[in-house]
Amino acid sequence: MKKVTHVDSTFSKGFTKALLPLAIAATLIPLSAQAANTSNNWVATRTGAFLQAAAPSANTATQSEAQSTATKTGAFTLGASAATGVVNALVTPLELSQPLHITVVLKNRNQDQLDTFLRELAQPGSPNYRQFLKPSQFKARFAPTDAQVQAVVEHLRANGFSNIQVSANNKLVSAEGNANNAQSGFHASLKRFNYRGKQVYANDSAALIPASLGSTVDAVLGLQNAVVPHKTIHRVLPGSAVAREAHATTNAAASQVAHQPTDFATIYDAASLPAASNTTVGIITWGDMTQTISDLNTFTQNAGLPTVNTSTVAGGQGTLADDGDPAEWDLDSQDIIGTSGGVQQLIFYAAVNGDSQDSGLTDATLTAAYNKAVTDNVAKVINVSLGLDEASANSDGSLQADDSVFQQAVAQGQIFSVSSGDAGVYQWSTSPQGAPGYIGTNDGSGVQTTINLSQYSVSSPASSPYVVAVGGTTLSTKNTTTWSGETVWNEGTAFADLDSNGNPVDDAVRIWATGGGVSQYETAPSWQTTALGSSVTKRVLPDVAFDAASATGALIVIDGQAGQQVGGTSLASPIFVGGWARVESAHNNSLSLPTSGFYQTFPTTTTSIHDVTSGNNGYGGKGYNAKVGWDDTTGFGSLDFGKLSASYGQ
Structure with missing residues (x-):
């Protein structure tokens, strides 16, 4: 209910x-x-x-005939895909x-002037360097x-x-x-x-x-509710049945084990910095947060951390309905707090339902939640563990709408961190029940692919140039909290459509792997082209990556039950948010969107990063391969937050 x-x-x-x-x-x-x-x-x-209307078949002479056929048979496509x-x-x-x-x-208004201002915000020596605007100033100018x-x-x-x-x-x-x-x-x-x-x-x-x-x-x-953003969480359920051809790589020199959310602060050297008690963090969510806050309080009590100052802010006028599954927001909040060591305030910006009939999340209500976090201008770092195929976002208008909201965030010094998705390069392909990353079926004898494995796509809003796109890795550690290595997160294939116990309800198969690749619609920001070469004309992602594998993921509290094991890029993004919140607190919340700095620095100075050089995010030999330096699977790799903070000086 x-x-x-x-x-x-x-x-x-x-x-x-x-x-x-x-x-x-x-x-x-x-x-x-x-x-x-x-x-x-x-x-x-x-x-x-x-x-x-679907494209006409070979024996269909005209578009009008195709339309007529489509109307009779229901042969349609959604979101230009x-x-x-x-x-x-x-x-x-x-x-x-x-x-x-x-x-x-x-x-x-004045979009050219805004573009110039955003570039200069991150340019040392510019008169606009770190001169963030207040919402009233942004409103007056742009x-x-x-x-x-x-x-x-x-x-x-x-x-x-x-x-x-x-x-x-x-x-x-x-x-x-x-x-x-x-x-x-x-x-x-x-x-x-x-x-x-x-x-x-x-x-x-x-x-x-x-x-x-x-x-x-x-x-x-708000003119469609057929294709909506989905969560990017991979929860380990007792009855889950994994199909053949798993791709996860094991580092024999270390162990791949699950971690407490507080472990990531040590693994990625965020614990060398003070807790983020000077920084307010936001999480974009959907629905009622009562159970999530209760689970967070249980987590902090068990972990010996202070009770978090939380609030829930509706993203618009309407209702907040509880879908009965707080797992995504539990993962976000507990891993942010565990990695950050505690924040000044944690705000859940909850999208309201799409209409009076509680139809759920829509593009309209999610964009409103983003915008509410920006117009409030209270949260310095904001997590988004939601996404949908970029073609759908472009088709319904939400891709550019969200970009416009994120531009104001950058102008105000706010940082949105967005998970890159859990469907590898197949964000566009969905199972009968709507799971992304669908590649075919398993009839008991193996996986039979039914899609074009050479067709790739990325997730929105991770593809926005105005956010930090965070991909996923499989983490190896020594003694649980000592970083030992990372590979591209790709667990291979699993049954896509499961019941509440993790048992398959059909024979559809998907991959679980980090999103990443090349945007079809977003122009590459100049700092990406400068760093990666003139051939990079479209936004590429992710920018960085952190642990996302279910086997090495987080043990969190869900519905009051501790020790629930989860992964996905919904883990990776909160790890970045928690670590970056510590960096911001150490620098009095004075830092801007860090991506341009990453691309200017990391190609030549690698002391603050763990480069990921093995693995890929596709299936059957397809997808993108990791390599030395930046790549389409894990970006520059994961961060050493302590060293990164030191690189910004005082």
């Missing part, structure tokens, strides 16, 4: 009050009606058609009364204006949306409505269909806006 917590709006109440006179706009003729027959008055946003399909499913128009929670994303926001609000009201809320930085305008309002306000046609065992919806036409708003609106989120 879901536990539901109702939360008040976390958006700018002052601005909302200022918009009250706009209620009269509801009596106006909707702008969409005014321009319904004049397509030139409407322009595209970054939100494209998420539900698309041919591998994510809807086959033999009934696709029907979404009921016009279907409730929707949408978020209109507005563009930054955020959408009040007049731009008011025009968007007026458009929403005129098309029947209500409960309109504006974020404190003017970037997000959220509203409640239904499919009829979306059709009227954005010319968006929405469809209902069954996907992965549940009823979902998605737009099969792009979201359009009046031309008058073209320079203001970037994307419209």
Whole structure:
């Protein structure tokens, strides 16, 4: 049973009050009606058609015939990924009364100036070096204006949306409505269909806006709930059945054992620094955090650590529903605290449900949670252990929307750390139950691959140039807490779709391996191209990597039960966050997003890193291979936080 917590709006109440006179706009003729027959008055946003007709077969003569066939047979793809399909499913128009929670994303102003400012923040000698902005300063220089926001609000009201809320930085305008309002306000046609065992919806036409708003609106989120971000945790369950051809490598000179969260501070030399008691840390989550905080208190009591000062902040107006599985947030919080030794405050920025029917996490509510952490500007380091295929994020508009939020974070001196994913190079491929990394089936005689093993993808938002992307390793230690070596985390194949006891429910097989590779959509930041060569034109990831293997992972408290063994890049990112929080505390929270510095320093100065040179993150000889220096599997490798902190001076 879901536990539901109702939360008040976390958006700018002052601005909302200022918009009250706009209620009269509801009596106006909707702008969409005014321009319904004049397509030139409407322009595209970054939100494209998420539900698309499958490509025509060899004997299909025209695109119109393909569309007709697709409508009859349910042959569709989702999020521009041919591998994510809807086959033999009934696709029907979404009921016009279907409730929707949408978020209109507005563009930054003065983007060229903002790009220059962000570069100079990390350049010693620049007048802007480490001159972080306050939210009010960012808003004055780069955020959408009040007049731009008011025009968007007026458009929403005129098309029947209500409960309109504006974020404190003017970037997000959220509203409640239904499919009829979306059709009227954005010319968006929405469809209902069954996907992965549940009823979902998605737009099969792009979201359009009046031309008058073209320079203001970037994307419209919340028009689909079929493909949503997933957790990046690998939990060891008693009944889990691993298929053949495991790829994990053992270092015979040391042992590969599970660790207490406090062990990682010693392994990665964070314990040589004082605890991060001067630094506030955030975690992006979904749902009610009551059980997670209870488990955290049990963990700290068992570990002899001080009780953590925690708070839960809703990422928007809505409800926080408990899905009954706190494991992901337990992993994040306990490993951050264990590695950091304790923080000034730990804030759970919890995404609310996608609509009044508690449909769960959506792109709209997750982006709002990111933005809430940024507009609050309290947490210095923020963990994200969520991700989805980059093509889907680009298709629904959330990729660029999240980039815009992360840009403000960088300008304010906040650091987002994002796990790179657990599906190796096959983030795009999903099992019948939605597990990423699907490669085929196991009929009892071995793994039969059914996908193109040469097709690779990466996870969003790890692919953003404005975050630290953290990959995974398999860790070897001596005496549990002495670092001895690391290889690329790749546990090979396992059954993909499991019940609550870890038993397979079908014959689908996936890989468990660190995400990494080349973005299809994000331009490489200049510091990556300079460090890695002119051929690097797209963002590559990860930047660094830490322990993620289930065999060498963390023993945490879940639902009050200690000793639960977990891994995944959802472990790797919290290890970085905990270690980096100590570094920030040691330097009075004065350091900026460290990635540009990593790429300037680590190619020639390796004293602060453990280079990972063996293993790969694919299957059957595919994927990327580790090598000396930076690579697409573990980036520069793991960090020695004590030495890294010393390199920044005082």
